[in-house]
Amino acid sequence: MTRYASTAGGKLPLPELAEMKHRGEKIVMVTAYDAPSGRLADAAGVDVVLVGDSAAMTVLGHTSTVPATVDEMVVLTRAVTRGAVRPLVIADMPFGSFQVSDESALENAIRFVKEAGADGVKLEGAGPTLSRVRALVGAGIPVMGHVGLTPQSATMLGGFKAQGRTAGKAQRLYDDALALEQAGCFSVVLEAVPAAVAARVTEALSVPTIGIGAGVGCDGQVLVWHDLLGLYDGAAARFVKRYADLGAEVRRALEAYAADVRAGTFPEQQHTYSIPDDELALFEAELDQTVRTRQR
Numbered sequence: 571m572t573r574y575a576s577t578a579g580g581k582l583p584l585p586e587l588a589e590m591k592h593r594g595e596k597i598v599m600v601t602a603y604d605a606p607s608g609r610l611a612d613a614a615g616v617d618v619v620l621v622g623d624s625a626a627m628t629v630l631g632h633t634s635t636v637p638a639t640v641d642e643m644v645v646l647t648r649a650v651t652r653g654a655v656r657p658l659v660i661a662d663m664p665f666g667s668f669q670v671s672d673e674s675a676l677e678n679a680i681r682f683v684k685e686a687g688a689d690g691v692k693l694e695g696a697g698p699t700l701s702r703v704r705a706l707v708g709a710g711i712p713v714m715g716h717v718g719l720t721p722q723s724a725t726m727l728g729g730f731k732a733q734g735r736t737a738g739k740a741q742r743l744y745d746d747a748l749a750l751e752q753a754g755c756f757s758v759v760l761e762a763v764p765a766a767v768a769a770r771v772t773e774a775l776s777v778p779t780i781g782i783g784a785g786v787g788c789d790g791q792v793l794v795w796h797d798l799l800g801l802y803d804g805a806a807a808r809f810v811k812r813y814a815d816l817g818a819e820v821r822r823a824l825e826a827y828a829a830d831v832r833a834g835t836f837p838e839q840q841h842t843y844s845i846p847d848d849e850l851a852l853f854e855a856e857l858d859q860t861v862r863t864r865q866r
């Protein structure tokens with residue numbers, strides 16, 4: 571069943587996300603890091619595909635998101651935009667790509683749009699990030715904000731733990747989300763935030779909030795591809811719901827393949843090419859002749 575908010579062909583128009591909020595329709599976002607995943611997310615009717623810097627952990631094997639580079643994220647984003655046609659594809663700007671200055675943030679964001687075909691970018695944090703958001707939006711690049719647990723600054727936040735759990739911290743988070751909207755963000759991700767706080771932020775913003783560990787009151791939800799599908803071995807956060815166990819299925823298939831190869835039962839006749847009998851006879855005769863000549 572097609573469940574896009576827009577009936578127009580092609581790309582989901584960005585302003586449609588705000589319309590969905592106002593109609594009370596939930597926005598579905600998922601991460602993806604390659605073309606087949608982008609294609610599958612598109613086929614499933616997902617609204618927004620985030621090429622998250624979670625790729626550093628899920629596909630590049632790092633233990634945090636910090637090592638992801640712009641070059642790596644551009645390659646992954648380019649692959650996703652080849653697969654995901656209708657969903658909006660948002661590229662996550664990795665650590666170091668927007669912290670230094672508005673100018674370098676803009677240069678890097680332009681790479682995601684021009685080289686990778688992204689429809690927008692996501693930046694973590696508020697404070698100095700607000701000026702980056704204004705610079706990018708001023709240049710015509712749609713920006714998604716991200717507050718609460720911002721993994722790029724997990725060390726400063728005391729680890730991967732819920733944020734905004736005291737009145738003062740909840741108020742700061744609320745103010746940051748509002749400031750991101752004022753700076754021009756078209757949407758704000760709320761990560762690992764108490765549901766009651768996320769609901770109040772969602773009421774206050776006119777742009778949609780996308781929750782991950784932020785309760786059902788957000789305008790949409792996002793999950794990481796590998797968490798959702800059971801492809802990631804690391805400990806899952808409390809907010810993860812696993813909808814499949816593809817890791818176990820992949821392992822089962824690989825073990826069956828290995829057993830077939832070792833037993834000589836793969837490949838079978840149907841996986842094998844033949845040569846016409848007369849050509850084979852000719853080949854063998856020529857081969858015999860060559861061997862005889864060498865032996866003389």
Ligand code: KIV
Pocket residue numbers: 601620621622623624625662759761782792794
């Ligand atoms: O990198 C990522 O996947 C993210 C989402 C968890 C929001 O930032």
